[in-house]
Amino acid sequence: MNIDFAPELEAFRAEVAAFFATAPTPAIREAGRKTTSVFAPFKECMEWHRILFEKGWVAPHWPKEHGGTGWSVEQRFIFAEEYRKADLPPLLPQSLGMVGPLLIDLGTDEQKARYLPGILSGEDFWAQGYSEPNSGSDLASLSCRAEADGDDYIINGSKIWTTYAHHANRMFMLVRTSNEGKKQQGITFLLLDRTDYPGMTIRPIIGLDGFPEQCEVFFEDVRVPQAGRVGAENEGWAVAKHLLTHERGGGNAASPTLMRYCERAREAAAVTPSPFGGMLAADPVFQRELGELEADIASLGHFEKLAISGHAIARDPAFPSINKTINSELIQRASTIMAQVSGVGALARQLEALRVGSNVEPLGSEFDLISMPLYLNSRATTIYAGSNEVQRDLIARSLAGA
């Protein structure tokens, strides 16, 4: 066992902190402070993506030959910690965290050459077309249909919960190419070069926090080239499952973000009066609840470090499900405490003040501005990427093999 505490690492930390202190524009910083979801405000987030790309730091979790940084686990965590300290917007996961790593693992040389540069540079943004109105947790029952026609497929059907599809210029999706055999057979994984093909309609859905984050995407005789297929026809389920390990397993650590939420809650509680007298931060029940949450987030951080360093704990077949379950439930608990600290201060609906670049002054503090939207938005974390009920089924199933 060993953790590297070499003095060079402190020099690295200083280098990262110095870059984060100077490189982001004021709008990017504002977007970071006003991020109330896993998905940061799109425009500023992509501006920041391009700045990080120029610096060579956009994909620390990618293999070096494909544009990764080649950093040690220690360096990756230092980067993540400084990132959160600076309250910068997290990069969007669909491109860098999902389709990019998938193409590195399973794409053809041609697909890699065609798509990886745009993913890294931030020129492209990909949407994920998986769920359908009648296929949520039971994803393999999906019915959006693709018929082969010459060198093309013709797609009919619809996708839903397609995050930021209204901002995306590319899309990866699952389609049904056969109804033979088991439902998992007959699924094909497709890359779409455009999101404005004739017959394709994107309808944003306003979420419970008041923001259009999710979308519905309709396909009516949409003709796309077969060259965008990853893996063989009817064998897309294996490809999708492979991608899910990236989506649920995550390349980047979530614990620094969650710890930052706790810090913000503690800071806010220090200036929030308790009905029992004194400030909320001195209330024993609050201290106990926050401490319990922080300890759980610390354990997630320990788990993430073990995983990133290649410990056997991450080779457990249930690893992606365990990671997703812990992570998603901690986001909910952290945002619950935040909204609790804000109390009635979180009840004002302030969508305009929350917009980046808005000239509307928020009522109350910036903490009160974000805590309720974050709480509301995080109701989705235990539902998306496979509901936590499905994750627990998978974890329990892994015990049979043990």
Place this chain on the structure above:
Amino acid sequence: MDFNYTEEQQMLRDSIGKYLEKSYDFDARQKLVRSDAAWSAEAWQQFADFGLLALPFTEEQGGLGGSISDCVAFAELFGKHLVIEPYTSAVVLSGAALAASAHPAAQDLLEKVMGGEAVVAFAFEEGAGTPSPAHVAMTAAADGAGHVLSGEKRLVIAGAEADALVVAARSDEGAPALFLVESGAAGLHPRAYRTIDGRSAADIRFDRVVAQVLDCPAEVLDDILARAVIVQCAEAVGAMGALCAITAEYALTRKQFGVPIATFQAVAHRLADMKIAYTKARASLLYTTALAQGGAATQRDVAILKAQCGKLGRAIGEAAIQTHGGVGTTDELSVSHYHKRLIACDAMFGDHAYHFRTIGRS
């Protein structure tokens, strides 16, 4: 970063694991607990032969120069087998206190501890789940060239059988310090009992007991306790792992309504939660051990580990009993005994409620 056991540690685990599988299975352990013996002299001798009693001490002191991760590597197995021998109190706590002292009596005694010829108990707990030296209230009054101790210590593991006691008390200046007391000293009134998890312990009243001060600096005392907490958490994690495995196997084979109960989603999800809890606890154990090995574990880091093992261990134990149904509530199965070990680990050195609050306050 590397959180794997080294090849040497793996070999040590293999040989101790083999010994415990063969000679310390659950039936043998239960027979031992029901006997009049406080613990197994034979097992203690085996631990001495494996080098465990000398492991944490430097080579200059006659030890093997082992590290905290060495101790964690085999302490997981102690938890898995519900070992009742007083390793943490006699070696990790008292042994380390003796090793930190330049007192000639301490050095002599340490040699005997390493050789398995003496057992030294650690008298620290005062009844409130004493979490740190700062909470110690017992006073040591100066008396001629030495000190006299008055007050009460609780849950002193091996307290009635030990050849000597290392006692935490406040000296005249008010700072917590450690004192050495010979067994059978005048004014010592031990009341011995078996703990719910099978160990031999004593509550001891001190009535002007003559003691020698061990010149062990306060920060060394903090460090000794931190290491003991980590080793005790390793035991708890070992017990949690065993409970997860036993319970999964039971749920996959026990049939009701014609099918294994693991096929019911309510049961399956409880098994999943047990695995999640175990994963968190073990990740925190290995990470905190590596931190301590690098000399970088803060009190907060150790508090997080202690609190997590306390809360998660208790949850795993309760889930294991529920999943086993009626038989889980009996004395015959190992399940309830694991649960009682986990409850004991939680209660000692500050329970999870205490540590969560200190974490949240900082």
